[in-house]
Amino acid sequence: MKRLTRAFSVIFLIAFGLMYLTYYLNQAEGYGGKNTLTVYNWGDYIDEELLEKFEEETGIKVIYQTFDSNEAMMTKIEQGGTTFDVAVPSEYAIAKMKEENLLLPIDHKKLPNLKHIDPHFLDLPFDPQNKYSIPYFWGTVGIVYNKKMLKDKEIKGWNDLWNPDFKNQILLADGAREVMGFSLNSLRYSLNDTNESHLQEAKAKLDKLTPNIKAIVGDEIKMLLVNEEAALGVVWSGDASEIMGENEDLEYVVPEEGSNLWFDNMVIPKTAKNVEGAHKFINFMLDPENAAKNTEYVGYSTPNAEALKLLSEEISQDVRFYPPPELTKKLEVYKNLGKKMLSHYNELFLEFKMHRK
């Protein structure tokens, strides 16, 4: 018994010692102010060699932390406590963070490299004049299909989903805006449409898709598509590029009728202590050479026009991730439709889910 107690006390002492040490280290690093910069980004969403390069160039030490959902990130920033100098939320999160005053304005004079960004991707409805955010990567919503399972059938647009040959072959991502959006797009309406008769038309069209739908699922969609559980899936291009690496028969297409355009953007949260450093970091990431290197690593689409020129043709000419201009024009960013409209979208989506074959 005595030995047991002693053993436990030693373990406790060591554990608390280590806890204190990490706490101390974190404090020394994280709250140091001037010479450190805390970057808060999605997991595996930057080439870490760039962080080293940034440290060498500026002498600022980077602390890199990751999150796995916009909601988690917002909660942490809302709570304060940790100083995040740069964060990378998606566009709808930016609209919310702006409303809740969680962001600091960005000084464009300190970002000479901003000129490299394709003007297409600037001044968008979620952040007019890019007061609070600078685009980091972008993507689309589209169709992933399995070439082997579909044999020679080619998928070009949303309307191909209604092909009666695809009975029980389609997986949908469980998102009201995505699903209602593609139905609206297939009818050549805007995916931000609020006209009641258009919405009812889109919902009725979705009901007709029911025989082709195998399931409406969440993140499992990636695993199910890789395992060839279904031949087609409606997914975000980011997920598509991830699973195409795991199953070579998978192919991604941005539908010809138009689709959603989404953005991840760099912002400076109100918790920032090193605002000067944050600007330096954003400017550094906008540098064409760095942006190109980052794009090669991450595999998403870069909004940086100069960087795109530096990339190999294999990447920059890939129409799946860099659709041609005539298609890009048809892509739309989600507008904040307000709680009431969003609730209506969800109601229609729920009704569609309840529609039985």
Next chain:
Amino acid sequence: MQIRTRNLYLIPYLTWILLFVVAPILLIVYYSFFNVDGHFTLGNYQKFFTPVYLKMTLSSFWYALLITGISLLIAYPTAYWLTKTKHKQLWLLLIILPSWINLLLKAYAFLGIFGTYGPTNKLLESLGIGTQQILFTDFSFLFVSVYIFIPFMILPIYNALEEMNHSLLDAANDLGASQWTTFRRIIFPLTLDGVKSGCQAVFIPALSLFMITRLVAGNRVITLGTAIEQHFLVTQDWGMGATIAVFLIIAMAFIMMLTRKRK
């Protein structure tokens, strides 16, 4: 004096009930009177009586009824057989064991087991039946739900069977009752309380299932639970979510009344 100290001991329990039972229910009722914009309204209740939600309520009840019925059909003979076996505790442990594993993990496991290239289809293939779609069907939904809930049905029935006075069976036997008569007139009435609490323990959670409806049924089955989850997490229409929850609470209270034990 004695009564006063006894009342003092009640304080922690009362606080607990007040904070974690009464207050949440009141909050749910309170929220159900507000619309998305935070204005007072009765519209949520009106909306509940539209075909969409009525249909959803009916289908929730239907699936919960099926799950409870199938569980009971399997659980009663199992519990009966359990009381006859030698190593009762071991068998009981084996039946309870799966409920120690996280629900989400079990649901994910079925994605693989029932998949197009999973073991179930391999078996069907080798039997000459050929690959079937099992995942995302009513069958898979009912199967997984029954699998998850069945321990909660077996346990109370088992306990009731164990508590039964066995000399009654001998008496029935002596008086010439057939096996079926014995079961119908003695065993079943005496274990009815166990059956009732088993049905409560299965029907009520089955009514508000939500995660399995997406994972195993691929949103092909929509229950009131799914709608509540949607309203709270996606739409942020807390009022409508709360309204559905109020109806669920009423339904559950009603079921409790129907199945309460008679002394």
